[in-house]
Every structure is written in structure tokens, then in C-alpha cells.
Amino acid sequence: MSQIEILDSVKAYLQREHGQFIAGEASRASDTAKIDLIDPATEQPLAQVASASTAELDAAVASAKRAFKGEWAQKTPYERGQLINRFADLIEANGEELAQLETLCSGKSIHLSRMLEVQQSAQSLRYYAGWATKISGETLTPSFPSMQGERYSAMTRREPVGVVAGIIPWNFSVMIANWKIGAALATGCTIVLKPSEFTPLTLLRLAELAIEAGIPAGVINVLNGEGAIGQQLIEHPDVAKVSFTGSVPTGMKVGQTAMAANLTRCTLELGGKNAAALLADADIDRAVGGLLQTGYVHQGQVCAAPERVFVHRSRIDELTSKLAAGLSQAKIGSPLDESVMFGPISNKPQFDKVCHYLEQAKRESRIVCGGNALDRAGYFVEPTIVQASSASETLMREETFGPVISFMPYDDESELLGLINDSPFGLSASVWTNDLSKAMRMIPEIEAGTVWVNMHTFVDPSVPFGGLKSSGLGREFGSAFIEDYTELKSVMLCY
Structure with missing residues (x-):
């Protein structure tokens, strides 16, 4: 037991x-x-x-x-x-x-x-x-x-x-x-x-x-x-x-x-609507592990967690399918059970808010996996992957603060910075790439208080943490x- x-x-x-x-x-x-x-x-x-x-x-x-x-x-x-x-x-x-x-x-x-x-x-x-x-x-x-x-x-x-x-x-x-x-x-x-x-x-x-x-x-x-x-x-x-x-x-x-x-x-x-950007050369397996660890930790109720993920169109199906496979193996249940990965949403108002956004996603976007509350006692929802087709969709604009990540493809890196910065928030962002030169050139252009490279969400007391804009x-x-x-x-x- x-x-x-x-x-x-x-x-x-x-x-x-x-x-x-x-x-x-x-x-x-x-x-x-x-x-x-x-x-x-x-x-x-x-x-x-x-x-x-x-x-x-x-x-x-x-x-x-x-x-x-x-x-x-x-x-x-x-x-x-x-x-x-x-x-x-x-x-x-x-x-x-x-x-x-x-x-x-x-x-x-x-x-x-x-x-x-x-x-x-x-x-x-x-x-x-x-x-x-x-x-x-x-x-x-x-x-x-x-x-x-x-x-x-x-x-x-x-x-x-x-x-x-x-x-x-x-x-x-x-x-x-x-x-x-x-x-x-x-x-x-x-x-x-x-x-x-x-x-x-x-x-x-x-x-x-x-x-x-x-x-x-x-x-x-x-x-x-x-x-x-x-x-x-x-x-x-x-x-x-x-x-x-x-x-x-x-x-x-x-x-x-x-x-x-x-x-x-x-x-x-x-809070924020934090972006993660995967360039065409990104290590997808590393990104999958990172998103599982940081995007869904504590049921996504983390202010710096990635909620908008922009992926080069040539890699998005690979990323979402591998991530969905990983989520399907995750056990949902009591947070006092040491074998459980996903527990409940922390309180009833937040549970209702997350359920509202899941219904909104079903109307506006495509649910890749998850998308439902569990029919059991407690405030449990499935970890969810949403694929968006437009940056104007609700789940690409508003903070859900739940186990829901929206993914959107892009074609040209020239449009990527505009997508990342198209938000009133500016708490955090991440860039996933094996090309350090590209990452270093992007960092000054990203409107966020913290920018990670090939990681997300981690904070350390030696590194200042806080947001720009409305964050x-x-x-x-x-x-x-x-x-x-x-x-x-x-x-x-x-x-």
C-alpha cells in the first residue's frame, strides 16, 4: 500500500x-x-x-x-x-x-x-x-x-x-x-x-x-x-x-x-500566460520530459508553468503524441499516495474555473487528450493537451492555472517572437533548441522576467524572480x- x-x-x-x-x-x-x-x-x-x-x-x-x-x-x-x-x-x-x-x-x-x-x-x-x-x-x-x-x-x-x-x-x-x-x-x-x-x-x-x-x-x-x-x-x-x-x-x-x-x-x-518555444531542432524527448515535469506539476497550479507552447509545424505531431502517451501512464488519485503523479485541483472555485476552460477548449480548439473532470469525489480533472489553430483562442490568452497546456504550430521563426510576446503578461518563457546562438539572440527580445533555455519553471534563491508587464x-x-x-x-x- x-x-x-x-x-x-x-x-x-x-x-x-x-x-x-x-x-x-x-x-x-x-x-x-x-x-x-x-x-x-x-x-x-x-x-x-x-x-x-x-x-x-x-x-x-x-x-x-x-x-x-x-x-x-x-x-x-x-x-x-x-x-x-x-x-x-x-x-x-x-x-x-x-x-x-x-x-x-x-x-x-x-x-x-x-x-x-x-x-x-x-x-x-x-x-x-x-x-x-x-x-x-x-x-x-x-x-x-x-x-x-x-x-x-x-x-x-x-x-x-x-x-x-x-x-x-x-x-x-x-x-x-x-x-x-x-x-x-x-x-x-x-x-x-x-x-x-x-x-x-x-x-x-x-x-x-x-x-x-x-x-x-x-x-x-x-x-x-x-x-x-x-x-x-x-x-x-x-x-x-x-x-x-x-x-x-x-x-x-x-x-x-x-x-x-x-x-x-x-x-x-x-501570474501569466507563459510561453515555451520549441525550435525546429529541439530535442523532442527532452521537451516532453520537461513539459511533463513543469507544465503539469501540482496540476498546473504554478504561476510560472508553461501554458502556451509554440512548436515548429514539422515537430508538433511528434511532440503532442509523445506527451499524450506520457500523460496516459500517469496515475491520478490521492496526493497522499506516493505512487500518484496527479492529485486534485486545490479548491472548488479553482476546479470550477478549470472546468469552464475545458468546456471553452472543446468549443474553440481541438482536445488531443484529457479534457474532462473525473466522475468521483474530489476536485479531479484529466491532464489535458489542447491544440490551437489561432493565437486568439481563449486558452491561448487567459491563464487557466490548471493541468491544461495549449500547443500551436508555427512555420517561420521570424513570426515566433511576435507570438511569444503577444500577451499582456510577462512572467516567464522558455526556448528549446540545440542552437545556442539562436537562443542567445532571442533572449533580449522576449518580454518576460525570466527566460529559460531547454528547461522551464525552476527557480533558485540566487536568481531574481518576478515579472514584466501585467505579471x-x-x-x-x-x-x-x-x-x-x-x-x-x-x-x-x-x-
Whole structure:
């Protein structure tokens, strides 16, 4: 039997009353609305979580502000880095518990929860911990003329912005939360996290582990609720920065709300309609393996996943037939079954959205394989290949965020860049070819924040990640995050 056994600690955690995490302690308001958490693989209730009240929201921000001005501000950069590393240690030590909680709430494969939500989270935190001691300014020499023998010098300082509001999506709630936690804590900020109402439990557990790691109370807080809670958090006068990951329409509203509130700075990592371009010389078997791995992982619910694939007409039948053969061998079922490749869509609204796009594809395009919801309990759909004949078809324009990839043939490489860039989005793209010269010439012309060659979707904390056009503002990772979490202060001296 390949179905894993649920840990006793996970069973016990599901039975607890869940609310907020404020000032180092769990807060369980009894007079607020409760949100039912549903297992997407069975459609059965898992637990409930209480929505935050306005008073709790104010308390969480106040707690973060006290920690920012107080105990966290007194920590040296080295001490902050050590605490972040200790937090990463505890995530790894409690990894199976976190992975199981995440799989139960999101429908993510247990393998993926272990690899990304746990291992990648710890790796990202350790990367950010290394930056804590390396944030620096510059020394400058002004050109003022000396009037009476005086001299001048100048320097810049990088100072933490303050309280950060981190708004987390449901697709990778632990990993993306830790991107924001690591960036905030390494720069000396504190954070109030607002998880998705579909996947709040792992973040509440993370907050407990942060206290166990020795991170001071108030540095990490968690508020639960639906969109209204997020809006109140963005508008709060003591929030200095918003870091949002989610859909393009919601991200645009977040950015507008932040600017209107208090010119609050924000980082927006949004979705896209990411393109993959296979040149005539591409290694089709390699591309098939890459698309199986990156286009359908977590049922396609990955912001950077390829959704539009342009293939030279001479190779498209070979590609789609081999990909369809690979998909036909993939087992669909419980994400807690270690032999399963495809689990459920993460929640009912997203399941309904994907089903809508499948029906749209049947009207406008040609379904090569898949295309249907499964007649069983849970939010399951077949992994799907769609062949489009026009770039104007709905599934070539709108983000499905599901296990659906649209393929379209092209004849001449001169038209390829136009097809890739014909989108309001610009998060990521990939080029598949054995001709490095062609790839290098295409890269500057592709309108995307990340371009991969002979790969897709993979991100690493050393490489900045973010989008162009409607796909966002700002960057995660690399050293680029420092600018978004710090203020640049200039100092001038006369002596």
C-alpha cells in the first residue's frame, strides 16, 4: 500500500481550534466567522479556522511594530541570520508534519510538499540568512567646493522599511511565505502574514516553530480570513510594505489599494500566460520530459508553468503524441499516495474555473487528450493537451492555472517572437533548441522576467524572480529583494 499514514501529530493539530497567531501566541476569537477547510481529494471537512477581527488585525500590526522598534531592532545582523537558520532547522525537523498538513489542505502531491514546501523553504531561508550580514551602503565624495577649508563626505545606509504585510497564495503556501519571511527578517523588518483561506494551517504551524527557534514574539504574525482582511491589512497606516503573490486581477487591486492608502510600497508577483518555444531542432524527448515535469506539476497550479507552447509545424505531431502517451501512464488519485503523479485541483472555485476552460477548449480548439473532470469525489480533472489553430483562442490568452497546456504550430521563426510576446503578461518563457546562438539572440527580445533555455519553471534563491508587464512589480531572490525591503538613506557630513 503506497498511501502514507497520517502522523498522530497531524491528526491532533487538525483537531485544535485555529485562529490567529499574534505576539507569539495563538489567538482564538470565538465571536468571528469560521472558515471550513475542505480536503480537495475527498471534499470532506478537515478543520475550521476563525477569521480575524478588526481588533486582532490591529493587535497583530501593533505587535509587529513593537518588535520592529524593540527586540528585533536590537538583534545584530549576525544574530538575525542565526535565528533564520535555526528556523530553517526546525522546518526540516518537522518536515513530514508540515508536508502532510499542506497536502491535506492543498491537494499537492506529498512528494512535492516534501521537496518544495519543506526542503525548498529551508534552502531559501538559509539563502536569506546569509544576506543578513551583507546589506550595505556606499561611501561617496561630494563635489562641493570648499569655502573656508571645510571638507565633505557622504554615505548611504540601507534601513529596514518596517512592518511588512505578506499576502500568500494557496498554491505554495509554505514556500512562498518563507520567501517573504526570509526577505523581511534578513533586512530587519517584521511581518504580518495573511494566508489564503484555503491553506492557513501550515502558516499557523510555521509561526509556532519560529517562536521555538527563538525568533522574538511579534516578528512573525498570522491573520486569517478572506479578501476583506487582506484589504484592511494593506490599508493599515502602520504597514510600510506589501508583498503579494497571486492572480493578476487581485494583484492590480492590491497595488492600487496600497498606493491609495499611504503610498505604501509593494512587490507584486503575479501570474501569466507563459510561453515555451520549441525550435525546429529541439530535442523532442527532452521537451516532453520537461513539459511533463513543469507544465503539469501540482496540476498546473504554478504561476510560472508553461501554458502556451509554440512548436515548429514539422515537430508538433511528434511532440503532442509523445506527451499524450506520457500523460496516459500517469496515475491520478490521492496526493497522499506516493505512487500518484496527479492529485486534485486545490479548491472548488479553482476546479470550477478549470472546468469552464475545458468546456471553452472543446468549443474553440481541438482536445488531443484529457479534457474532462473525473466522475468521483474530489476536485479531479484529466491532464489535458489542447491544440490551437489561432493565437486568439481563449486558452491561448487567459491563464487557466490548471493541468491544461495549449500547443500551436508555427512555420517561420521570424513570426515566433511576435507570438511569444503577444500577451499582456510577462512572467516567464522558455526556448528549446540545440542552437545556442539562436537562443542567445532571442533572449533580449522576449518580454518576460525570466527566460529559460531547454528547461522551464525552476527557480533558485540566487536568481531574481518576478515579472514584466501585467505579471508584476519587483523581484524575489538574488540581491534584488534588498531594495524592496529597505529604504535608502543618504548622509552628508561637513568637517
